[in-house]
Amino acid sequence: MKFTNYLLAFLLISIGFQNPSFSQTYGKNGMVVSDHYLASEVGVEILKKGGNAVDATVATAFALAVTHPEAGNIGGGGFIVLMKSDGEVTTFDFREKAPLGASPSMFLDENGKIKDNSNHSGLLSVGVPGTVAGLYQAHQKYGKLPWKDLVNPAIKLAKKGFPMSWGLYRAATRLAGGNESWDIMRDYFRGADGEIVAPGELWKQAALAKTLQEIRDHGRDGFYKGKVAEEIESYMKANGGIITKADLERYEAVERRPVKSTFNDFEIFSMPPPSSGGVALIEMMNLMEAADISKVEFNSTAYVHLVAEAMRRAFADRAEFLGDPDFNPEMPVDKLISKEFAKARFKTLDLTKASKSDSSRYGQLYGGDHTTHFSVVDKDGNAISMTYTLENSYGVKMGSSKLGFIFNNEMGDFNPIPGVTTSTGLIGSDPNLVAPEKRMLSSMTPTIVAKDGKPYLVIGSPGGRTIINTVFQTVLNVLVYDMRIDRAIEAMKIHHQWLPDQITYERNLLSPDTRKALEQMGHTLRPTTNLGVLMGITYDAALGVYVGAADSSSEDGAARAY
Known part of the structure; x- marks a missing residue:
């Protein structure tokens, strides 16, 4: 009888059984955790067919x-962190670029003010998309299965449709009657009868299916050359955009070395610039090590204060120093992620009161919002942490109906007014000013933590600038407070980004007594509903299984395994 029970348990784990009492999923042979259950299932099916994590x-x-x-897209960009089964780690940077016609003052009026929110709204806010190039480059170097076999499932979903969810339906009713400039959104969610597809009914995307077929048949060139590129240029010219076929043809993804560090017995690998996430994460983890965070009780006043002060310092350094490395070769990345720098930073931290953020001095005093993330592991121990984005939810909410996808509004991640930094959070430092073919600074923080040379934690999140801090706290929760992955994801999070000088906290998860104590220390607090939508995987060495969880704030998110 005992043997039968063990056998049943093993079989349930092997097929990715999810205990209905918890939000974790277990798998022996691989796992995908993403913002949509169908996408996770697509990924797992590829693993079952002999595909690897790439x-x-x-x-x-x-x-x-x-x-x-x-947020899922072919009209945006992002980053991949890949840990191979031999322990080697690399990254792929497919962040969007500024068009050739861009300039530092392109969003300003004659008075030097931002004109009509043009860095976030309208086609001037669109960066040259990178997603297709990044995925193709990663596949060409490390993939196993034919490219067409990897694009076909998406074509099938677009052509045959999938059930409209309540979350999508809610967005559809909001966007269909929105701003007149949101051209593609008016009919985006509508069926053949002209009505918005109702929850449970199949939503089909014929135009997107045709675009994906071009990408399937011609790889990278199916997007950056040929029919798709011609239509992108035509659409841009007709609607006030400046992206051309030359911009698209010149775009290239870049393979870069990760930023890395240690934390106790763990190795941390994350994305280098033009993402600021990896540098800031490691800077804060080093400061936590210097502070011996393990002696601080989770969720206590001392914990929140210490974590907020670490965030303040990392974001000040982010604003002062970080940008596209191809335009800023002298960025002090090695210094910022060094243990010595963290020890010096810790000496400036008062454990009894809040520091003050000074918009005129950056870090010297101390020495958009929607994206999607998914995590993947395979049976051989290859792991990927990938975050990609359109910037705001549904990006710029514009696009050609002939192509069926939405463009990003990532140009808003550049510093819009040269030299102007304010206490409200506007940054004007040189490293992240607009320039032709420059990649805008990002907060995306795809991260892999290793133990004994093997993936131990694969994690990431959407959330604009809050990404860095939600990933940081989740890593702390797993490595320091030994939380299982679902609880680490759901635990209370805060956010501080130097400017504005305030702690944003998740309403109902921070006690009133703690809030009062923090205010007495000089902190300003602001509530929010939720921080982050994390998708994570850990490895349980005792059981020899992967354990995954999707953030409960993702209505359609799911971990799938086999």
Whole structure:
């Protein structure tokens, strides 16, 4: 009888059984955790067919471009952190670029003010998309299965449709009657009868399916050359945009070395610039090590204060120093992620009162919002943490109906007014000013933590600038407070970004007594509903299984395994 029970348990784990009492999923042979259950299932099917983590990542990403259009995309960009089974780690940077016609003052009026929110609204806010190039480059170097086999599942979802969810329906009713400039959104969610597809009914995207077929048949060139590129240029010219076929043809993804550090017995690997996430994460983890955070009780006043002060310092350094490395070769990345720098930073931290953020001095005193993330592991121990984005939810909410996808509004991540930094959070430092073909600074923080040379935690999140801090706290929760992955994801989070000088906290998760104590220390607090939508995987060495969880704030998110 005992043997039968053990056998049943093993079989349940092997097929990715999810205990209905908890929000964790277990799998022996691989796992995908993403913002949509269908995309996770697509990725797992690729693993079952003999594909590796890179293959599953490509298939999942294209599937999310169909099922999770508020952030899943082929009209945006992002980053991949890949840890191979031999322990080697590399990254792929497919962040959007400024068009050739861009300039530092392109968003300003004659008075030097931002004109009509043009860095966030309208086609001037669109960066040259990178997603297709990044996925193709990663596949060409490390993939196993044929490219067409990885794009076909997304084409099938777009052509045959998938059930409209309540979350998508809610967005559809809001966006269909929105701003007149949101051209593609008016009919985006409508069926053949002209009505918005109702929950439970199949939503089909014929135009997107045709675009994906071009990408399937011609790889990278199916997007950056040929019919798709011609239509992008035509659409841009007709509607006030400046992206041309030359911009698209010149775009290239870049493979870069990760930023890395240690924390106790763990190795941390994350994304280097033009993402600021990896540098800031490691800077804060080093400061936590210097502070011996393990002696501080989770969620206590001392914990929140210490974590907020670490965030304040990392974001000040982010604002002063970080940008596109191809335009800023002298960035002091090695210094910022060094243990010595963290020890010096810790000496400036008063454990009894809040520091003050000074908009005129950056870090010297101390020495958009929607994206999607998914995590993948395969049976051989290859792991990928991938975050990609359109910037705001549904990006710029514009696009050609002939192509069926939405463009990003990532140009808003550049510093819009040269030299102007304010206490409200506007940054004007040189490293992240607009320049032709420059990549805008990002907060995306795809991260892999290793133990004994093997993936131990694969994690990431959407959330604009809050990404860095939600990933940081989740890593702390797992490594320091030994939380299981679902609880680490759901635990209370805060956010401080130097300017504005305030702690944002999740309403109902921070006690009133703690809030009062923090205010007495000089902190200003602001409530919010939720911080982050984390997708994570850990490895349980005792059981020899992967354990995954999707953030409960993702209505359609799911971990799938086999």
